[in-house]
Amino acid sequence: MLRLSWSTFRERWQLFIGATLTVCLGVALVQSSLLILVSAAVGGYVEAIALLGITLGISAFLAVFIVSSTFAFTVAQRRRDLALLRLTGAARGQVRRLLLSEATLLGLLGTALGVPLGLLVMRAQSWLLRDLGFVPAEFAPRWQGWILAVSAGIGLGVAVSGVLAASRRAAKVRPLEALRDTGEAARVMTGLRWFFGILFLAGSVSLVIVSSFAGPEGAIPLAVNAALTAAVALSALSPLVVPLIGRVFGVALRGSTLGGLAQANLWDGVRRSASTAAPLIVLVALLLGQSGTLLSIGEAGQVEQRRDLRGDLVVTAQGQTGAASVPGVDVAAPQLRLPVRTTTTTYEGDGEYETEADNVDALVVDPAAYARTHRAEPVAGSLTRLRGNTVAVTADSGFPLGTTVDARIGDRDVPLRVVAVLPMTFAGGSMLLPVDAVPAAVAARAPSETIVRLAPGADAGAVRGALGEFGEVRTLEEWIDQSASRQQQVSTGIMTVILGLAGLYALIAVVNAVVIAAAERRREFAVARMSGLTRGQVVRLALLESWAVAAIGLVLGGLAGAGTWVGIGAATERIAGQSTIVVPWTLLGVVVAGALLVVGATSVWTAWSATRARPVSLAGAAE
């Protein structure tokens, strides 16, 4: 049986190289994310840990999704071969064993290649993290011996589980199918597809609902999960959509022979189209879902600040400024940015305590001036009691009114009593400390913004000039815009870390699927040429079809991504009082153009090389 696997391997290398590649990249990506995550956790880089957690999740998901869809596709492509085996006397179990042993072989091969590749990926990923400032420059992830076992488990696991369902279906291939020219099974919408399609659709709808209740912290992972589940659902249901898109193409290209042929081919190759579209659906859903969420949160923060802040000018400086004493200044509210490490200790029972540390960016404020420049009222407690070792927290911090937060400010441990709870916010700043809780030396070094309100009738120009001696002066509007663009840089950084390599993986999977699909169509292309199509027309036909498939991926992926925006729209409405959905048009444009370009170029290249031989030599060959 293994001998047969091996000889099939040599015969259909495109299928197997493609499948091995997906395993290899998946293993590399998961291994790298996991190693970096472990190192980041040891180093206690909280921001990086959260990011890497999501990255790891997406990598693992993509590995499972892409490998299983590729393997299922390769099995479907070989239906005729398998029927032939059945005709020659293979039992169902033997067909399954053949496919499973192949999957094991490919899984091992993919792992063997994936582990060293993972080290390269790890280098790239940690460079990215350092470059974007999520970890310090000296951060270097460490190799762990046990990762080999994990990687092998992932490589073998995804390969075998990917082929499990497909092999069961393949074992039901009837021997008679070997005698028919078209090996494709008529029924593509299997019960399993319906089941997973509906299950995941329900899952993603509930995630969207949950994300509408989430705070800014939870919104990103929830949106990512919603986008992923929606992508799975729509990939499973995509055979339903293929004919629909085919019809649109048919109408768009009415009258053209190639258009009609492309439509007919789409119709005929529903499984092929669906398989090619699957990785694209995930890629587009992830990109749009995540960037839409990040942009919307950023925009909501801006909306919030515009509504909440009452002031005219903002001075950016270090430590406290003498802005209050400048003539024409009514109120000057300084806020100092100060990193604070909080520890939470919870009693686990049996004399065991669990301690959790968290780094937060606290704002050190003058409570009276703060109240006069901010409209938001505490939901509990009062800012007037913010004196001495006290703190005001936001509602999603997990510290109720009256409890004590153990904080480390500078090099001093300070217990801070919660005296006020502020409403949840997208703009950030989860903790307010009074000036007298912080040692003067620490405060003097902290970067600060001072929000200034002018006295009635004051000369704005003169005051602005006078404030210039303390630091950089901007109007409130300018300052909000600037902090928004800084926020956006952070968002782009987050996107790059989470989706950079994972996106690349999905993109390679798209190319892979196009190549696999074309490799199986040599004979069909040859027949088309014998019936009068020129080589150029065949290539154009392949291009048209692949664009139709790309369109399917884009539409469904866009749908899945946009679905997640519903949740974020509801969340921003609840927290910021105004539903904010930012559609990432630029990214959308880039994705559409990029997908058409990549898929188009791949299909032109594969169709061109598949039509290199004279048609007669291929159309005549039975195999």
Place this chain on the structure above:
Amino acid sequence: MTAPLSTELGRRAGGGPAAVELRDVSRHYGTKHDLVRALDGVSVAFAEGSWTAVMGPSGSGKSTLLHCAAGLERVSGGQVLLTGDDITAADDAALTRLRRSRIGFVFQSFNLIGSLTAEQNVALPLKLAGQRVPARQVRQVLASVGLDERRRHRPRELSGGQQQRVAIARAMVTRPSVLFADEPTGALDSASARQVLRLLREMVDRAGQTIVMVTHDPAAAASADSVMFLSDGRIVDHAAAPTAAEVAERLARLEA
């Protein structure tokens, strides 16, 4: 035309059960309102050691008859017996066992596995059956189709006629009681076709092989012991040892 509904073909050796027997077999496709009767109450027995050609116009049900007789397709009504055993309701495992031991197939499009050499293709049915494969046996079978020299070649390195002979060797390696052949000469030039037919003739004459062969080609049909004519899913005529010209003439009458 007087169409005999039940037909017995070929010599009966010693009155044992026929190699294959169809009893009132029907095969319908489609829905109730749009019913296609591919086979409509066909009864026929193929005697052991006989070579029968099945002919008829396109769509007459030739291939369906072959598929039903070989257990590749389920019948809608009637019974199929293989050396007296009813295989009508056999499950997949039982049919798999039949394909391994008692039924051999040869097709127009050869259906060899492209990645395996001639030798490996021939050995495949035995391997799938979990048997030890003596190299000598495989070589013997390949030699009997005149391809011992080319045993290490892959299908694409062989001519059509050679590929078909490998396919015959593969079908014969399990010593099946019946060989089903679907247009075995359909894709071959006339010289290769003659060679293949000569090979089949030898198998019948020397080893008493039973062959049921669907064909379009009157010359191929004339090599068989007898010819059975189908039209619209029914047996409409049969002829014992006709010449090619007689076969062509009867076929032309059917197609008219």
